[in-house]
Amino acid sequence: MLKRQVDMESTTDVVSLLDDHGANIGVVPYLLQRAGKDNYSLADNLRAVGNWRLVFWDDDGMVWARDTPANAELIKRRDSVIFPEHLPCRENLRANGSELVRLRKDPDKWGRAGDELERAVAESPRNFRATMALAIWHDVNSSTPTVTLAAFRKAEEMDPTLPELLNRMGQFFARQGEKEKALDYFSRAARYASSRADGLFNQALTSYKFGYSEEALGLVNRVLRLSPFHQQARRLKERIRGPATKPGSSDRGTTPSGDLLTTPTAVLTTETMGGDANL
Numbered sequence: 208m209l210k211r212q213v214d215m216e217s218t219t220d221v222v223s224l225l226d227d228h229g230a231n232i233g234v235v236p237y238l239l240q241r242a243g244k245d246n247y248s249l250a251d252n253l254r255a256v257g258n259w260r261l262v263f264w265d266d267d268g269m270v271w272a273r274d275t276p277a278n279a280e281l282i283k284r285r286d287s288v289i290f291p292e293h294l295p296c297r298e299n300l301r302a303n304g305s306e307l308v309r310l311r312k313d314p315d316k317w318g319r320a321g322d323e324l325e326r327a328v329a330e331s332p333r334n335f336r337a338t339m340a341l342a343i344w345h346d347v348n349s350s351t352p353t354v355t356l357a358a359f360r361k362a363e364e365m366d367p368t369l370p371e372l373l374n375r376m377g378q379f380f381a382r383q384g385e386k387e388k389a390l391d392y393f394s395r396a397a398r399y400a401s402s403r404a405d406g407l408f409n410q411a412l413t414s415y416k417f418g419y420s421e422e423a424l425g426l427v428n429r430v431l432r433l434s435p436f437h438q439q440a441r442r443l444k445e446r447i448r449g450p451a452t453k454p455g456s457s458d459r460g461t462t463p464s465g466d467l468l469t470t471p472t473a474v475l476t477t478e479t480m481g482g483d484a485n486l
Contacts, residue, residue, distance in 0.1 A: 222252050231275055233259070236268035254290070261287040265331045288316040289323050294336040307340055308347055320344060328361075335365045339372065346375065352383055370400040377409060386417045404434040411443060420447050 225233055233253065253259040253271050260278075262285040263270040269291060272278040288310060311317045321344050327337035342358035359376050366372060377392035390410050397406020411426035424447045430440040 222256050225273075231273040231278060233271040233273075234268060235271065261290065263287070264289070264291045265327060265334065265337075267331075287323060288319045289340075291336070294340045307343060311347060317348075321348065333365070335362065338362045338365060343375070346379060352379075355379060368395075368399045370396045370406065373399070374406065374409060377413070381413050381416070386413060389413045404430050404437055404440075407433070408437065408440050408443070411440070415443060415447060423447055 235253075254261075258274045259271045260274055260282045261269055262272045262281055264287060272281055274282060289307070294307065307320070310320045321341075324337055324341040324344055327334060328341050331337065338358070339362045342355070342362050345355040345358045356379065359372075359379060362372055363376065373392045373396035377389045377396060380386075380392060381389035390413055393406055393409040393413060397403040397410070400406050407426050407430045411423045411430060414420075414426060415423035424444065427440050427444045427447065430437050431444070434440070
């Protein structure tokens with residue numbers, strides 16, 4: 208294995224450098240940033256060549272192996288289906304989380320992704336991105352509520368104010384039928400978000416689903432004061448004020464019907480969190 212420090216300011220083609228020296232293993236540390244390049248650009252170069260395989264990653268870096276007969280056994284045992292840059296991060300949890308969920312289309316890769324995340328969390332318990340990804344994996348995988356909640360709790364311990372995480376936990380509790388816990392997490396998500404409209408909408412939708420239409424209407428009106436063109440809120444308001452609810456009557460405690468949305472949606476996104484909304 209070739210072990211040498213690369214000067215990124217004078218070396219622009221790392222793949223050629225590895226080829227020139229006959230290196231079969233490449234270690235790419237995180238936070239390698241010189242001349243505007245980082246570990247992801249190096250990883251992209253290795254991945255694009257097609258004959259390199261990611262065989263290990265943690266919160267410190269990545270290990271790549273050239274696809275050769277000598278590395279065949281290593282690649283067979285440790286070929287990664289996850290690229291660290293696709294793991295959920297605080298800055299873009301929703302988009303990167305979607306990258307992870309795309310693996311579900313391939314049952315083999317999806318199962319291997321779960322194993323890989325379990326390994327990463329076991330080896331680096333403070334790796335937030337792996338911990339959050341594992342929680343999402345269990346949630347999407349429909350693992351038992353106990354297992355899924357335990358995974359979410361670990362991520363929450365690391366970052367108890369991340370709006371997207373709190374929003375996902377609210378959705379989890381709503382699916383379990385635990386209205387008060389769901390509303391509490393949606394409320395916290397709204398409190399920490401730059402824009403409160405989407406967090407309030409999730410509270411409104413959860414209240415409506417559990418039959419508290421008056422409470423839901425009040426929350427929807429708050430959403431529309433913050434974001435007058437919030438389409439989901441406008442649809443929910445139409446549903447609440449529709450024929451099923453007579454003016455002046457209270458339907459608190461009844462179960463709403465209809466197909467507005469079946470579960471609270473992940474509407475807290477980086478795209479909708481801009482601005483400064485204060486009530």
